[in-house]
Amino acid sequence: MLPPSSRLKRASKSHWKALLEILPTSSHQVRTTHQECSKKQKNDDTQSTSADASSSNDGSEEKNEFDTLANAKILLSDCLACDSCMTLEEGARVFQQNQKEFFRILNLNKKCDTSKHKVLAVSLCPQSLPYFAAKFNFSVNEAAKRLCGFLKSLGVHYVFDTTIAADFSILESQREFVQRYQRRNQEEHALPMFASACPGWIRYAERVLTNLVTSHICTAKSPQQIMGSLVKGYFARQQNLSPDKIFHVVVAPCYDKKLEALREDFYTALYNSPEVDCVLTSGEIVQIMEQKNVSMKDVTEVAIDTLFDDLKEGDVVRHDGKRSDGYLEHIFKHAAKELFGVDVKEITYRALKNKDFQEVTLEKDGETVLRFAAAYGFRNIQNMVLKLKKGKFLYHFVEVLACPGGCLNGKGQAQTEDGKPDRALLAQMEEVYTAIPVRLPETNLQVQRMYQDWLEGMDSKKVQDTLHTTYSAVSQSTSSLDIKW
Numbered sequence: 326m327l328p329p330s331s332r333l334k335r336a337s338k339s340h341w342k343a344l345l346e347i348l349p350t351s352s353h354q355v356r357t358t359h360q361e362c363s364k365k366q367k368n369d370d371t372q373s374t375s376a377d378a379s380s381s382n383d384g385s386e387e388k389n390e391f392d393t394l395a396n397a398k399i400l401l402s403d404c405l406a407c408d409s410c411m412t413l414e415e416g417a418r419v420f421q422q423n424q425k426e427f428f429r430i431l432n433l434n435k436k437c438d439t440s441k442h443k444v445l446a447v448s449l450c451p452q453s454l455p456y457f458a459a460k461f462n463f464s465v466n467e468a469a470k471r472l473c474g475f476l477k478s479l480g481v482h483y484v485f486d487t488t489i490a491a492d493f494s495i496l497e498s499q500r501e502f503v504q505r506y507q508r509r510n511q512e513e514h515a516l517p518m519f520a521s522a523c524p525g526w527i528r529y530a531e532r533v534l535t536n537l538v539t540s541h542i543c544t545a546k547s548p549q550q551i552m553g554s555l556v557k558g559y560f561a562r563q564q565n566l567s568p569d570k571i572f573h574v575v576v577a578p579c580y581d582k583k584l585e586a587l588r589e590d591f592y593t594a595l596y597n598s599p600e601v602d603c604v605l606t607s608g609e610i611v612q613i614m615e616q617k618n619v620s621m622k623d624v625t626e627v628a629i630d631t632l633f634d635d636l637k638e639g640d641v642v643r644h645d646g647k648r649s650d651g652y653l654e655h656i657f658k659h660a661a662k663e664l665f666g667v668d669v670k671e672i673t674y675r676a677l678k679n680k681d682f683q684e685v686t687l688e689k690d691g692e693t694v695l696r697f698a699a700a701y702g703f704r705n706i707q708n709m710v711l712k713l714k715k716g717k718f719l720y721h722f723v724e725v726l727a728c729p730g731g732c733l734n735g736k737g738q739a740q741t742e743d744g745k746p747d748r749a750l751l752a753q754m755e756e757v758y759t760a761i762p763v764r765l766p767e768t769n770l771q772v773q774r775m776y777q778d779w780l781e782g783m784d785s786k787k788v789q790d791t792l793h794t795t796y797s798a799v800s801q802s803t804s805s806l807d808i809k810w
């Protein structure tokens with residue numbers, strides 16, 4: 326596989342060159358090169374798009390509309406870094422999140438000047454682990470421990486699993502959904518609720534769809550950013566460290582997470598410290614292994630750390646939901662119980678247009694009382710948005726993910742040399758992922774303890790400040806740069 330950073334370099338060499346030539350000396354002096362959003366133009370101009378043979382339309386209602394949209398051949402990840410909406414400042418800061426920056430910190434820690442030393446913490450996304458397991462032919466537990474061993478051999482102090490942060494994110498999303506459902510008759514924008522964990526979708530919603538959807542987005546932070554709060558907040562306090570003394574790296578399946586780490590609301594101004602300092606994709610970690618000439622087979626297994634003193638993680642666990650963090654399934658079961666007193670054991674999906682657009686319903690007394698959908702990939706998101714615009718929206722909740730197939734198919738892992746998904750590897754990764762045992766977030770005693778001891782109860786202001794954020798329409802009148810990856 327061509328390392329992702331090489332692809333990035335190849336695809337955007339001229340853009341980065343342009344960036345370096347015109348970068349302002351101060352990050353606030355940004356030259357304006359704004360253009361209209363090209364994706365918005367394409368979306369508005371749906372009549373002019375051509376046919377896409379890969380569409381798996383099943384021929385049900387809105388065929389023409391759906392066909393036309395499916396033909397746009399736009400991926401959200403294209404949208405994320407198209408030629409219009411990334412500012413020079415963002416471009417520069419995303420570019421800094423690379424292996425070089427990681428090694429800069431590792432090297433600083435080797436120097437005599439201890440005032441510049443940082444505690445290096447790396448958090449692993451659960452959707453990255455199946456990639457390492459399938460690629461190197463290990464069980465997911467072995468892969469996690471070998472990855473931990475490798476990172477520690479480089480000089481990383483702590484390696485965490487972000488599943489605990491996803492626990493918080495799911496619990497907060499569940500509660501918010503029930504509250505929104507109860508307010509649905511008084512508050513116009515209470516429903517539908519859209520999931521907030523995918524930064525590709527969030528970027529598109531804020532920059533292109535704007536007010537149509539932003540008030541519908543769940544305010545719970547994504548697992549990545551909650552992990553940032555746990556590491557720079559809870560863990561820093563436990564270790565008696567100020568947040569800026571920790572350099573926090575997240576290993577993630579996509580590049581979109583690099584942009585998410587830059588959001589202003591994920592930054593502690595007091596300490597001049599972002600919750601996440603650097604995101605490296607799984608592919609970039611493999612590239613580091615290749616550069617160091619290290620094989621996963623030769624690395625010693627080391628148990629993953631937890632945020633709690635010397636306690637180590639046990640076996641890897643996951644959430645419900647075969648291709649995502651499981652927001653749809655957890656929220657559905659929770660809402661069925663809380664709102665209608667129904668215990669849902671198994672979720673039955675009904676495929677709509679294709680396998681990436683499915684719905685789940687709950688019937689009670691002959692009436693459909695809950696209607697949820699999973700919409701993955703740009704064409705399904707577009708179809709969903711069209712329905713919303715037309716006022717024909719039947720869903721109470723939609724789990725929206727930018728990548729077709731979900732996060733395992735993130736563009737930072739399992740890609741072939743020509744930048745296409747490696748289908749054989751992806752099939753293995755899905756097998757690995759579904760075999761991981763499920764743990765309900767409600768059963769995590771550490772999470773319950775942190776709600777009481779650190780977050781001052783479930784309904785506290787600290788919960789709002791730490792685990793939630795806001796989404797709003799972003800004007801595209803800022804500067805931009807022609808960047809593609």
Ligand code: SF4
Pocket residue numbers: 522523524525526578579580581582726727728731732733734735736
């Ligand atoms: S769906 Fe894709 S872009 Fe969104 S978080 Fe997952 S991997 Fe990243």
